[in-house]
Amino acid sequence: MLLIGERINVITKAQRAAMEARDPKPIQEIAKAQVEAGATMLDINIGPAEDDGPQLMDWIVKTVQEVVQVPLCLDTTNLDAIRAGLKAHNNEWGKPMINSTSGETVRLNTFMPVAAEFQCDIIGLCLSGSGLPADANERCAIAVDIMGKAAEVGLPIENIHLDPLVLMLNGNQEQAMHCINAVEMFQTLNDPPMKTVVGLSNIANTAPMEMKGILTAVFYKMLVDAGLSGAIIDTLEKDFMEVVRTGDPASVYPAEHVEKTMKVMRGEIMYAHSFLEV
């Protein structure tokens, strides 16, 4: 399982300040902590970084790889910054990854050639120009577009990690199963099976703090059962990492709660923030 630590992120105040000041310490500390906790790759989210994207990415990639021996997932919409990051990346620790292209033509035309040029990995987010995908079939159609583009530009499709686009459970309950089904279907699109990855925390967006843990853990377990090969996660969440280790949410949460949460994911019980308490 590819476990991509999500904590180096411009949205976090402390990380943002460190990026702006080019202060290596806070970034290196959180990089080390994530790898010690089990991350096998680190996401480097510098945001759009319009002013100094390439310089920032170059600096941060070197700064992080000074202290951890894992490949990095370069997360920005700034293509010049991506290029700079790929150049700076130490491939001794593994292939870098671009986060991400979508199925939108403009994105495919710009990001895929760069992935091909560097022969690196890339996340293919199943989002098209025409709004959110309605179900697993629509996600597969977008996946096929992404794979087609890879073939066109000379990127091995083994380098693509298909992301079904996780939406928050609250308000999009039926989408949870569409995601799980999409992960299963993606694998049938190629032999050997396509790799898959999800931004896991999305599932618990807008849910109360006390619910985030179990929602994330149960959804992860269901995705893994469907054949998921990678996830962008918070490896510093101890409870979650315990579930990753045991493969069983019931090792952390009451079995009855896990069972009920699975029913909510499957749409058999309507979601409400306090559904566990009924």
Next chain:
Amino acid sequence: MAVEILKENYAGKVLSMTIGVGDRAVTVGGATALPFHSFEGEVGNRPLIAYEVLDTVPEDPPASLQEELESVWDDPVKWAKYCQDEQGARAIALRLVSTDPDGQDASPESAAETVKKVLDAIDIPLVILGCFKEAKDGPVLKAAADAARGCNCLIGKAQEENYKTIAAAATANGHKLIAFSNLDFNLAKQINILLSQADFDINNIVTDPTASALGYGLEYTYSVIERIRAAGLMQNDAMMQPPMFLDLSSVVWKVKEVKASEEDLPEWGDRTERAVHWEAATATSLLMAGAEIMVMTSPRAIQTVEKTIDQLMA
């Protein structure tokens, strides 16, 4: 070979609830199938339309309502009696608009006085609605609930910010409660869970999923009601089985189609007819979705909808 009609089997049912006391008490709910699917199960009790009565003369009322109600709306007691005695209302919904802090800001005590007077004048069930400002509705509905003690009224609307106060007042005085959520079935379930956790009996709740007028989001309300009904009936979700309460009056009479004059929009036709039909059409649609209690304003629109209900229940 005869064709066998496929029928849905429902695991759950809509809870039934009685409001009011004595001979004129009304029971709603009780369906064991989707609305008016009499071929699949019990249709349940007749939907109830509560005639809206304001505790103060309406500000900037649409002309068509003026024609129908101007002679009675200077006094909530007169208005309520008119609905009961002249129009054959089965219930009254008294809206305490005077308590609005952004308007007259009347005190909870004065609202309670009005409630008492109206209750003395009628023998049909009373729905008591606040001004729909969370902070003010707490004390107002508490005072109103005290004043209406033992009359088995339906009070609300309880929202996430004030449900504890209102639920406690309802319990203490033997009333039923309107649980409001803002056009979101997940939140409709959540407020019922919260009320249950506060020891409020799910059998004493009606769900207000937020009404919308025709042309102004009716289809969203429709879908939310459908989803709630499906959860209650098909998934037997105990938190999704209370009867459905739709406050049409609060939304229909604000829209352009009921207010615009014939001089401004001659192509829209007769203003009065247009307005009455707008409320009736909205109500009929919401009945199809699953409304058990509706608050409506125009007596003519209500008569039209009652006739539709006659046909649907026949």
